[in-house]
Amino acid sequence: MPKGSIVSTDDDIGKSVYPDIVVHRRMVPENLLAIEVRKAANHQPPEHDRHKLRAMTDPHLWHAYRAGVLLTLAKSHVAAPEVYIGGVVDEPLSGWLAGRLTHAGLGAGG
Numbered sequence: 001m002p003k004g005s006i007v008s009t010d011d012d013i014g015k016s017v018y019p020d021i022v023v024h025r026r027m028v029p030e031n032l033l034a035i036e037v038r039k040a041a042n043h044q045p046p047e048h049d050r051h052k053l054r055a056m057t058d059p060h061l062w063h064a065y066r067a068g069v070l071l072t073l074a075k076s077h078v079a080a081p082e083v084y085i086g087g088v089v090d091e092p093l094s095g096w097l098a099g100r101l102t103h104a105g106l107g108a109g110g
Contacts, residue, residue, distance in 0.1 A: 058087035
């Protein structure tokens with residue numbers, strides 16, 4: 001992640017920033033999916049996790065995960081999931097994931 005970003009630590013290339021869940025192959029290396037999970041009542045603004053996923057899925061930065069997902073957990077459902085591809089929110093995939101979660105009884109409409 002860029003030096004001085006809101007989620008970087010004291011290292012200068014952001015290698016110590018970790019998502020909640022990752023799917024990757026170590027030996028290749030191939031970073032497939034980064035997932036951030038947060039409670040709806042979280043005191044930290046959601047922009048913190050959004051910024052992290054934008055950077056982690058940016059193909060021009062160090063991590064370059066193929067996809068990122070932000071899941072916000074409410075009491076009885078997942079509220080407005082976001083899918084990140086290439087450093088930006090992918091609206092069609094975000095809508096598709098929201099529909100799948102609703103179909104499974106986990107979405108806002110479920």
